[in-house]
Amino acid sequence: MLTRDYDSSPSLVHERLRDTYGPVAPVDLLGVPVWLVLGYSEVREILGDQGGIWSKRLANWRDRAEGRIPPEWPLSPAFEVNSSAFQDGAPLRRVRDAWTSALAPFQDHTHVQSQALERAAKKYADDLITVLSEGSGTVGWADLSAQFARPLPLMVINRLLGFESAQGDDVFMDIWRMLDAGPDAAEATHRLLSSVVDLAVTKMRNPGQDFPSYMLAANPDFTVDEMARELIMLPVLTGDVTASLICNTIVEILVNPHVRASLNDGIIEETINRVALVNPPMANLTFRFPTVDVKMGRFVIAAGDPVMVSVAGAHADPAFGAAIDPHAIRSTRAHLAWGVGPHRCQGQRLATRITAIAVSRLFERFSRIRLALPADQLPWRPSPFLRALRSLPVQFELSQAHTPSGNAGSRPISQGRSQAPAPQHQEPPRSALWRFLQGLRRQ
Numbered sequence: 001m002l003t004r005d006y007d008s009s010p011s012l013v014h015e016r017l018r019d020t021y022g023p024v025a026p027v028d029l030l031g032v033p034v035w036l037v038l039g040y041s042e043v044r045e046i047l048g049d050q051g052g053i054w055s056k057r058l059a060n061w062r063d064r065a066e067g068r069i070p071p072e073w074p075l076s077p078a079f080e081v082n083s084s085a086f087q088d089g090a091p092l093r094r095v096r097d098a099w100t101s102a103l104a105p106f107q108d109h110t111h112v113q114s115q116a117l118e119r120a121a122k123k124y125a126d127d128l129i130t131v132l133s134e135g136s137g138t139v140g141w142a143d144l145s146a147q148f149a150r151p152l153p154l155m156v157i158n159r160l161l162g163f164e165s166a167q168g169d170d171v172f173m174d175i176w177r178m179l180d181a182g183p184d185a186a187e188a189t190h191r192l193l194s195s196v197v198d199l200a201v202t203k204m205r206n207p208g209q210d211f212p213s214y215m216l217a218a219n220p221d222f223t224v225d226e227m228a229r230e231l232i233m234l235p236v237l238t239g240d241v242t243a244s245l246i247c248n249t250i251v252e253i254l255v256n257p258h259v260r261a262s263l264n265d266g267i268i269e270e271t272i273n274r275v276a277l278v279n280p281p282m283a284n285l286t287f288r289f290p291t292v293d294v295k296m297g298r299f300v301i302a303a304g305d306p307v308m309v310s311v312a313g314a315h316a317d318p319a320f321g322a323a324i325d326p327h328a329i330r331s332t333r334a335h336l337a338w339g340v341g342p343h344r345c346q347g348q349r350l351a352t353r354i355t356a357i358a359v360s361r362l363f364e365r366f367s368r369i370r371l372a373l374p375a376d377q378l379p380w381r382p383s384p385f386l387r388a389l390r391s392l393p394v395q396f397e398l399s400q401a402h403t404p405s406g407n408a409g410s411r412p413i414s415q416g417r418s419q420a421p422a423p424q425h426q427e428p429p430r431s432a433l434w435r436f437l438q439g440l441r442r443q
């Protein structure tokens, strides 16, 4: 499935598969045979199943149980985390209830934690914009993926996790190394796992006003191991998926004049819904395994076969997609970008807020942003799950109201808790993270 054609245009590959096989297609995923489900009603049926037919438990994966998955299969690490994303029934509900309680203070607009997080997110966004535009006068170039959209959600997540700030920056760099799967990914993943174990132990001894402490308060029976499995999901699930939603929203605003107009009218969350619908960041979901043989589309899927549900494919199903009007001001909410059923996304409101803040700050601080490449040549990351840009090169013009005076942008960046005015002298950056981000600037 993961060919160059798929990277550049997954929708064409989906259409070819749909034409050839119908709503369910047999594909090869990096050497492992998998069913790809592309039909909207079939995807809904699988995701919404409450009857115990469609399991997420890895123990129900026949080839894995019988030792037929190659040990070096590149997707194994993503599955073997074996967090609540791979549980069903009561064990899933036990952990999800804790997620719901622990996220609530950060997603409920009336809660002080949520308000503080929003202020911090705005400050992170402003600091990132300052750093990426520093030294470029009023006009400059940037990669809005690496310099803005990817770091911002991770900064928010780090704050949610309640790391000490300096340690948080190191963890941030390791998350990035792990997600990019480069040569230092294995070492970074190892360090990251030990950091989340330490974090769980610290919060058990000394709880604070943060996500892990709220999770433990909701379920004091959690073991360190269980906590670590869930905590590591947070940056992985949320970091790059939210970054992708931010990038895809920026692109949609830049290329679609109707959307641009709606942004000016202040209906940013409507724009975000439209992007989740037409270009869902979590394009395909981790596997389900039927516990009995199931007839679906033109095939019988045998019990224990891996099934990958395609949200992007379902949205393009003519039975669903034909009803989408590209010129309508409002877009349907009956889409699957946040999942459906027992595994439905629990962070939708947070992800939408981070995206809204990111996009609003960007279009406030820049009077003009232009894609530096034609939209159809933007580079996409090869990924079986995400639809995310590898880079988002733009040319920008700073708005007059925000043109920096002196070298205000060279201040060290705080963790969003201080509102101190920018010093007028050059200070060394506080951490490897900010040195890294400053190193990405294009003069």
Ligand code: HEM
Pocket: 047, 084, 085, 086, 096, 099, 103, 237, 238, 241, 242, 243, 245, 280, 281, 282, 285, 286, 336, 337, 338, 339, 340, 342, 343, 344, 345, 346, 347, 348, 350, 351
């Ligand atoms: C744009 C950003 C995001 C998108 C598009 C997204 C989408 C999704 C989708 C499609 C699922 C269902 C997965 C499945 O059924 O296999 C899911 C699950 C989940 N998401 Fe999100 N998500 C985003 C951000 C977040 C954030 C910010 C959080 C938390 C802070 C979060 C927490 C979760 C959790 C806890 C689950 C449940 C996993 C499970 O029970 O299997 N997500 N998300």
